[in-house]
Amino acid sequence: QSALTQPASESGSPGQSITISCTGTRSDIGAYNYVSWYQQHPGKAPKLMIYDVSNRPSGVSNRFSGSKSGNTASLTISGLQAEDEADYYCSSYTSSDTLLFGGGTSLTVL
Protein backbone atom coordinates (compact mmCIF):
# COMPACT_ATOMS: atom_id res chain seq x y z
CA GLN A 1 0.00 0.00 0.00
CA SER A 2 1.37 3.43 -0.96
CA ALA A 3 1.49 6.42 1.33
CA LEU A 4 -1.08 9.15 0.92
CA THR A 5 0.19 12.04 -1.21
CA GLN A 6 0.97 15.38 0.39
CA PRO A 7 2.97 18.33 -0.92
CA ALA A 8 6.49 18.26 0.46
CA SER A 9 6.32 21.86 1.59
CA GLU A 10 4.05 24.84 2.00
CA SER A 11 4.64 28.33 3.27
CA GLY A 12 2.70 31.39 4.32
CA SER A 13 3.07 34.69 6.11
CA PRO A 14 1.78 35.38 9.60
CA GLY A 15 -1.94 36.05 9.56
CA GLN A 16 -2.51 34.32 6.24
CA SER A 17 -4.38 31.07 5.65
CA ILE A 18 -2.86 28.00 4.08
CA THR A 19 -4.30 24.66 2.99
CA ILE A 20 -2.45 21.36 2.92
CA SER A 21 -3.85 18.63 0.70
CA CYS A 22 -3.76 14.87 1.19
CA THR A 23 -4.69 12.65 -1.75
CA GLY A 24 -5.55 9.00 -1.51
CA THR A 25 -7.79 6.58 -3.34
CA ARG A 26 -11.35 5.30 -3.21
CA SER A 27 -10.07 2.54 -0.91
CA ASP A 28 -8.98 4.90 1.84
CA ILE A 29 -9.86 8.60 1.93
CA GLY A 30 -12.63 8.18 -0.59
CA ALA A 31 -14.19 5.29 1.28
CA TYR A 32 -14.37 6.53 4.86
CA ASN A 33 -14.61 9.69 6.93
CA TYR A 34 -11.65 8.56 9.01
CA VAL A 35 -9.01 11.10 8.08
CA SER A 36 -6.80 12.55 10.79
CA TRP A 37 -4.16 15.27 10.79
CA TYR A 38 -1.07 15.51 12.99
CA GLN A 39 1.34 18.31 13.78
CA GLN A 40 4.95 17.42 14.60
CA HIS A 41 7.59 19.80 15.82
CA PRO A 42 11.26 18.77 15.53
CA GLY A 43 12.25 16.12 18.03
CA LYS A 44 8.71 15.82 19.37
CA ALA A 45 5.97 13.25 19.10
CA PRO A 46 3.10 14.00 16.69
CA LYS A 47 0.04 15.78 18.06
CA LEU A 48 -3.50 15.04 16.89
CA MET A 49 -5.05 18.17 15.38
CA ILE A 50 -8.06 16.86 13.44
CA TYR A 51 -9.86 13.51 13.44
CA ASP A 52 -12.78 12.10 11.47
CA VAL A 53 -12.09 14.61 8.67
CA SER A 54 -13.17 17.74 10.51
CA ASN A 55 -13.34 17.21 14.27
CA ARG A 56 -10.96 19.02 16.60
CA PRO A 57 -9.83 17.42 19.85
CA SER A 58 -10.30 19.45 22.98
CA GLY A 59 -7.58 22.06 23.31
CA VAL A 60 -6.77 22.40 19.61
CA SER A 61 -7.16 25.92 18.26
CA ASN A 62 -10.17 26.59 16.04
CA ARG A 63 -7.70 28.07 13.53
CA PHE A 64 -7.28 24.47 12.41
CA SER A 65 -10.00 22.95 10.26
CA GLY A 66 -10.37 19.91 8.05
CA SER A 67 -12.45 18.90 5.07
CA LYS A 68 -12.73 16.23 2.39
CA SER A 69 -13.85 16.00 -1.20
CA GLY A 70 -13.73 12.69 -2.99
CA ASN A 71 -10.32 11.11 -2.52
CA THR A 72 -8.67 14.28 -1.22
CA ALA A 73 -8.65 15.65 2.32
CA SER A 74 -7.46 19.10 3.31
CA LEU A 75 -6.18 20.82 6.42
CA THR A 76 -6.61 24.58 6.58
CA ILE A 77 -4.76 26.75 9.06
CA SER A 78 -6.09 30.27 9.32
CA GLY A 79 -4.36 33.23 10.94
CA LEU A 80 -0.94 31.62 10.61
CA GLN A 81 1.32 32.01 13.61
CA ALA A 82 5.03 31.36 14.04
CA GLU A 83 4.25 28.41 16.33
CA ASP A 84 2.42 26.68 13.47
CA GLU A 85 5.73 26.05 11.72
CA ALA A 86 6.02 22.26 11.84
CA ASP A 87 5.55 19.10 9.83
CA TYR A 88 1.99 18.00 9.17
CA TYR A 89 0.84 14.46 8.41
CA CYS A 90 -2.50 13.11 7.31
CA SER A 91 -3.69 9.58 7.95
CA SER A 92 -6.59 7.49 6.73
CA TYR A 93 -8.23 4.22 7.57
CA THR A 94 -8.36 1.82 4.62
CA SER A 95 -10.65 -0.87 3.29
CA SER A 96 -7.99 -3.43 4.25
CA ASP A 97 -8.41 -2.63 7.97
CA THR A 98 -5.06 -0.86 7.94
CA LEU A 99 -3.89 2.71 8.35
CA LEU A 100 -1.95 4.88 5.96
CA PHE A 101 -0.01 8.06 6.62
CA GLY A 102 0.85 10.76 4.15
CA GLY A 103 4.45 11.57 3.37
CA GLY A 104 4.28 14.78 5.38
CA THR A 105 4.27 18.49 4.59
CA SER A 106 6.83 20.89 6.02
CA LEU A 107 5.12 24.20 6.80
CA THR A 108 7.23 27.35 6.90
CA VAL A 109 5.88 30.56 8.39
CA LEU A 110 7.72 33.33 6.55
Next chain:
Amino acid sequence: QVQLQESGPGLVKPSQTLSLTCTVSGGSISSGGYYWSWVRQHPGKGLEWIGYIYHSGRTYYNPSLKSRLTISIDTSTNQFSLRLGSVTAADTAVYYCARDQRGYGSFDSWGQGTLVTVAS
Protein backbone atom coordinates in the same frame (compact mmCIF):
# COMPACT_ATOMS: atom_id res chain seq x y z
CA GLN B 1 -4.41 12.04 31.60
CA VAL B 2 -3.00 8.83 30.14
CA GLN B 3 0.73 8.67 29.55
CA LEU B 4 2.70 6.23 27.42
CA GLN B 5 6.39 5.38 27.71
CA GLU B 6 8.46 3.22 25.39
CA SER B 7 11.34 1.12 26.69
CA GLY B 8 13.81 -1.29 25.16
CA PRO B 9 17.28 -1.58 23.63
CA GLY B 10 18.49 1.31 21.54
CA LEU B 11 20.81 -0.90 19.50
CA VAL B 12 19.93 -4.17 17.79
CA LYS B 13 22.16 -6.32 15.58
CA PRO B 14 21.10 -7.17 12.03
CA SER B 15 19.05 -10.37 11.73
CA GLN B 16 18.08 -10.23 15.40
CA THR B 17 14.72 -9.31 16.93
CA LEU B 18 13.76 -5.79 17.96
CA SER B 19 11.70 -5.79 21.16
CA LEU B 20 9.99 -2.77 22.69
CA THR B 21 7.50 -2.33 25.50
CA CYS B 22 5.06 0.50 26.05
CA THR B 23 3.94 1.16 29.62
CA VAL B 24 0.60 2.90 30.00
CA SER B 25 -0.09 4.98 33.11
CA GLY B 26 -3.02 7.09 34.18
CA GLY B 27 -5.61 4.66 32.87
CA SER B 28 -6.33 0.99 32.34
CA ILE B 29 -5.22 -0.56 29.09
CA SER B 30 -8.34 -2.74 29.26
CA SER B 31 -10.92 0.01 29.30
CA GLY B 32 -12.31 2.56 26.92
CA GLY B 33 -12.28 0.63 23.68
CA TYR B 34 -8.90 1.96 22.66
CA TYR B 35 -6.48 0.42 20.20
CA TRP B 36 -2.86 0.35 21.38
CA SER B 37 -0.53 1.13 18.54
CA TRP B 38 3.00 1.30 17.25
CA VAL B 39 4.16 3.89 14.72
CA ARG B 40 7.71 4.44 13.50
CA GLN B 41 9.58 7.23 11.80
CA HIS B 42 12.75 6.63 9.83
CA PRO B 43 15.38 9.35 10.33
CA GLY B 44 14.29 12.50 8.53
CA LYS B 45 11.28 10.72 7.03
CA GLY B 46 7.55 10.43 7.52
CA LEU B 47 5.40 8.34 9.81
CA GLU B 48 4.71 4.67 9.19
CA TRP B 49 1.93 2.73 10.89
CA ILE B 50 3.24 -0.58 12.24
CA GLY B 51 0.12 -2.07 13.79
CA TYR B 52 -2.17 -2.11 16.79
CA ILE B 53 -3.80 -4.36 19.31
CA TYR B 54 -7.13 -4.27 21.13
CA HIS B 55 -7.36 -5.27 24.79
CA SER B 56 -8.99 -8.52 23.69
CA GLY B 57 -5.75 -9.40 21.94
CA ARG B 58 -6.98 -8.92 18.38
CA THR B 59 -4.21 -7.47 16.23
CA TYR B 60 -3.99 -5.48 13.01
CA TYR B 61 -0.67 -5.28 11.19
CA ASN B 62 0.90 -3.32 8.37
CA PRO B 63 1.01 -5.85 5.51
CA SER B 64 4.60 -4.88 4.68
CA LEU B 65 5.76 -5.91 8.17
CA LYS B 66 3.27 -8.65 9.01
CA SER B 67 5.57 -11.61 8.38
CA ARG B 68 8.12 -10.33 10.93
CA LEU B 69 5.80 -8.65 13.43
CA THR B 70 4.15 -9.57 16.70
CA ILE B 71 2.26 -7.15 18.91
CA SER B 72 1.08 -8.42 22.28
CA ILE B 73 -0.68 -7.01 25.33
CA ASP B 74 -0.42 -7.70 29.05
CA THR B 75 -3.39 -6.25 30.87
CA SER B 76 -1.99 -7.28 34.27
CA THR B 77 0.98 -4.94 33.87
CA ASN B 78 -0.76 -2.32 31.69
CA GLN B 79 1.78 -2.83 28.96
CA PHE B 80 1.83 -3.75 25.31
CA SER B 81 4.82 -4.87 23.28
CA LEU B 82 6.32 -4.99 19.82
CA ARG B 83 8.58 -7.68 18.43
CA LEU B 84 10.02 -7.27 14.94
CA GLY B 85 12.20 -10.12 13.70
CA SER B 86 15.02 -10.38 11.17
CA VAL B 87 15.79 -6.68 11.36
CA THR B 88 17.99 -4.82 8.91
CA ALA B 89 19.34 -1.29 8.75
CA ALA B 90 16.05 -0.32 7.11
CA ASP B 91 14.35 -0.86 10.47
CA THR B 92 16.40 1.90 12.10
CA ALA B 93 13.82 4.45 13.24
CA VAL B 94 12.21 6.25 16.12
CA TYR B 95 9.49 3.97 17.42
CA TYR B 96 6.42 5.52 19.04
CA CYS B 97 3.67 3.83 20.98
CA ALA B 98 0.32 5.57 20.78
CA ARG B 99 -3.32 5.23 21.75
CA ASP B 100 -5.90 5.15 18.94
CA GLN B 101 -9.33 6.29 20.07
CA ARG B 102 -11.33 3.77 18.05
CA GLY B 103 -8.99 2.01 15.63
CA TYR B 104 -9.47 4.43 12.74
CA GLY B 105 -6.20 6.32 12.99
CA SER B 106 -6.98 9.02 15.55
CA PHE B 107 -3.96 8.73 17.85
CA ASP B 108 -4.74 11.02 20.76
CA SER B 109 -1.87 10.10 23.08
CA TRP B 110 1.72 9.33 22.19
CA GLY B 111 4.88 8.21 23.93
CA GLN B 112 7.96 10.35 23.54
CA GLY B 113 9.49 7.89 21.07
CA THR B 114 12.62 5.80 21.26
CA LEU B 115 15.38 5.57 18.67
CA VAL B 116 16.31 2.04 17.70
CA THR B 117 19.41 1.62 15.58
CA VAL B 118 20.11 -1.61 13.73
CA ALA B 119 23.86 -2.03 13.38
CA SER B 120 26.54 -4.56 14.10
